[in-house]
Amino acid sequence: MTVFQERWQELxxxxxxxxxxxxxxxxxxNLxxxxxxxxxxxxxxxxxKDKRKRTSEDFLLVDAAGKAVEETPLKPSAETLLHCAIYQKTAAGCSLHIHTVANNVISEIYGDRGKIDFKGLELIKAFGLWEEDAVLTIPIIPNHAHIPDLTEEFRKYLSADSGAVLIRNHGITVWGKDPFEAKKLLEASEFLFQYQLALYQIQSH
Ligand SMILES: CSC[C@@H](O)[C@@H](O)C(=O)COP(=O)(O)O
Ligand SMILES: [Zn+2]
Known part of the structure; x- marks a missing residue:
């Protein structure tokens, strides 16, 4: 199997x-x-595309500018520039972006603060934070409709080879060295958002 085929299968x-x-x-x-x-x-x-379906037209190869490498009728994701920024600024090998109710509601509740902090929760260890008093901070950026503007904002948080950024009332983007690490961060983030939402609902009564 070629590297291309291996990566295709992993994705x-x-x-x-x-x-x-x-x-x-x-x-x-988008992934x-x-x-x-x-x-x-x-x-x-x-x-x-309906990303629940598995077809031979699910992915296309793009370059550093997010342009298709070969002639194809397929259009790259509207948010390809975010993925370009990740691969240009970090050593990440995989990046994942999803919209969930939990990540959208959390981004709206904490959006004005520009971040959400998690402390004292076991799952922040998924981000490599093992110390007793460690704090996981996930930045929350505004959802610019113009993707180059969104990318400019997003780039500010690309200082590490793995991480997560919430886009307000839009979704989360995570990146990591490979699909395993990116998925781990995604699942941990969604767990933390659901936890925080449940707590918020109890405490606001
Ligand atoms: C209709 S879903 C919202 C889209 O605008 C976008 O945010 C998204 O995540 C999917 O866009 P796509 O161009 O398919 O990668
Ligand atoms: Zn999106």
């Missing part, structure tokens, strides 16, 4: 796993996996 498998969780409501979400550096090329989901 298709992770797409199926996230689909099983119903994390692609209304065609939302990417790096195929090579210098020149950068990565596979990204084709725009507007």
């Amino acid at each position: 298709a498998d992770i797409k199926d796993e996230l689909a099983l969780r119903d994390w692609f409501m209304g065609t939302s979400g 990417a996996i790096k195929v090579q550096d210098a020149p950068l090329e990565f596979l990204v989901t084709a725009s507007g």
